[in-house]
Amino acid sequence: MRTIYAVIALAVLSCASLFIGNIPITLNDLLSWSSDKVEVLFLTRFPRLAAVLITGAGMSICGLIMQHITRNRFVSPTTGASVNSAHFGLLVATIFFSAYGYISSLFFAAAFAMAGTFAFVFLIRKIKVRSLEMVPLLGIMLGILIEAMATFLAYRYNMVESLSAWMIGSFTWIISGRYELLYLSVPMVLIAFIYANKFTVAGMGEDVSLSLGLKYDQVVNIGLGITSVVTAVVVIIVGAVPFLDLIVPNIVSLTKGDNLRRTIWDTAIFGALFLLICDIFSRLVIFPYEVPIGLTVGVIGSITFLILLFRRRAYER
Numbered sequence: 001m002r003t004i005y006a007v008i009a010l011a012v013l014s015c016a017s018l019f020i021g022n023i024p025i026t027l028n029d030l031l032s033w034s035s036d037k038v039e040v041l042f043l044t045r046f047p048r049l050a051a052v053l054i055t056g057a058g059m060s061i062c063g064l065i066m067q068h069i070t071r072n073r074f075v076s077p078t079t080g081a082s083v084n085s086a087h088f089g090l091l092v093a094t095i096f097f098s099a100y101g102y103i104s105s106l107f108f109a110a111a112f113a114m115a116g117t118f119a120f121v122f123l124i125r126k127i128k129v130r131s132l133e134m135v136p137l138l139g140i141m142l143g144i145l146i147e148a149m150a151t152f153l154a155y156r157y158n159m160v161e162s163l164s165a166w167m168i169g170s171f172t173w174i175i176s177g178r179y180e181l182l183y184l185s186v187p188m189v190l191i192a193f194i195y196a197n198k199f200t201v202a203g204m205g206e207d208v209s210l211s212l213g214l215k216y217d218q219v220v221n222i223g224l225g226i227t228s229v230v231t232a233v234v235v236i237i238v239g240a241v242p243f244l245d246l247i248v249p250n251i252v253s254l255t256k257g258d259n260l261r262r263t264i265w266d267t268a269i270f271g272a273l274f275l276l277i278c279d280i281f282s283r284l285v286i287f288p289y290e291v292p293i294g295l296t297v298g299v300i301g302s303i304t305f306l307i308l309l310f311r312r313r314a315y316e317r
Helices: 002-017 027-031 035-070 082-096 102-127 134-156 160-167 180-194 196-202 206-211 216-237 244-256 260-284 293-316
Strands: none
Touching: 002 035, 002 260, 027 035, 035 102, 035 180, 035 196, 035 216, 035 244, 035 260, 082 102, 082 134, 082 160, 082 216, 102 134, 102 180, 102 216, 134 160, 180 196, 180 216, 180 260, 196 206, 196 216, 196 260, 206 216, 244 260, 244 293, 260 293
16 A cells, blocks of 8 residues: 555656746646747656656665675665776776767776676675674775775876766756666666566575575676666766665565565665655755755765664664
8 A cells, every 4th residue: 555655656746846947837838838848848857857767766676686685684786886886987988988978888887886796795705794784884895995996097087076976966967868878777677577586585595596496696697787787877877876775675675575576666666756755855955956866865865774774783682
């Protein structure tokens, strides 16, 4: 029943978001088919709404997949070095392969995100950390190391301003013709749904998965590949949207359980709804100016992350 309420809220807020912006648009403008207002609607408002929904759903599902693969509720692309690695890859593509446009950006961002994610998974397997809280801290430390290397390269080639912009996500510049790469996340989400049951089994551990006849390494690689591609696309178009991929899967799992096939669509819906609420808040809090979405989600997400962390520790005691 809660999912139905979320869908209704998502539909209502989606319609409301189309009328929020510096250029006022009313229902009468649409009914009278005002050419200027309709052009604004199709040029900026619809693309922005699509970008918000795709980003929210895609990143939330990425967090859900990573939490199952690592068997840790505090792991996500944000805390697993995926986002930082995508920044590094995008910086390399921009500096050395800018002539190839979005193709090189996508390739290097996805490749670096995958490499960083695999490095993180390799570390937690090798070190065999027992404390749940230490796993995301290990990922954050790895991410800081990667971000430091990216910052050094940015200073070397005078790209610090661009790197800083990628670190704080924003939907301000989303217009028709400059966001369509985000649609690559849609087939990734569909693949995630197809492999949902296998991800659930993989979340039981390698030994259990192999005993049930599951090709564990193959499933893990597919999951990390999905996460890397979606993360890369979001970083290229929007920038970093921290903690969205961490808190939404945790909130959904509290009410829906750990079966990924049952929770994947709820995670997508609640992720899109959460990011849409943050986007509307970002546009209204200092209207007619706008707060970057990365800042809004970062503040709300970090507070929620700490609450989840302390609740888990209190429960374990």
